[in-house]
Amino acid sequence: MRFGEIASALVPHCTEMDLKIGMWDGIENYEIGDRSRLEYLIEEVLGEMVSEQILRYNEERDLWVLSLGDNRQNLPKIINWVAALGGQLPQHLLLEMSRDEIVRTKKANA
Secondary structure (H helix, E strand, C coil): CCHHHHHHHHHHHCCHHHHCECCCCCCCCCCCCCCEHHHHHHHHHHHHHHHCCCEEEECCCCEEEECCCHHHCCHHHHHHHHHHHCCCCCHHHHHHHHHHHHHHHHHHHC
16 A cells, blocks of 8 residues: 555545644654655554554565464454445455465365
8 A cells, every 4th residue: 555545545534624734743752854744654653554564665665565464363364444434455365364274175185
């Protein structure tokens, strides 16, 4: 998902003040620049999600990509988010889960 797609999905849930550029006090020792409070908060959350290995950033394509994690540890969180936002699981996660299941089945039958 691209940064703009994330922001677009959240805009309907924001107050007008969250969307105005430079109209908030910012955070101590942090430069506001030409970003809205929403953009700042998205950057913070994405950074936390990368550090928790829920997301990875693909610089080549400028995409944030969900990750299942070791032993699908992130799957419950991802399902909760998707359900809360009324979305659907991304195709790459569904494919990854299918491949994992095929590998498990082959190992069990071997």
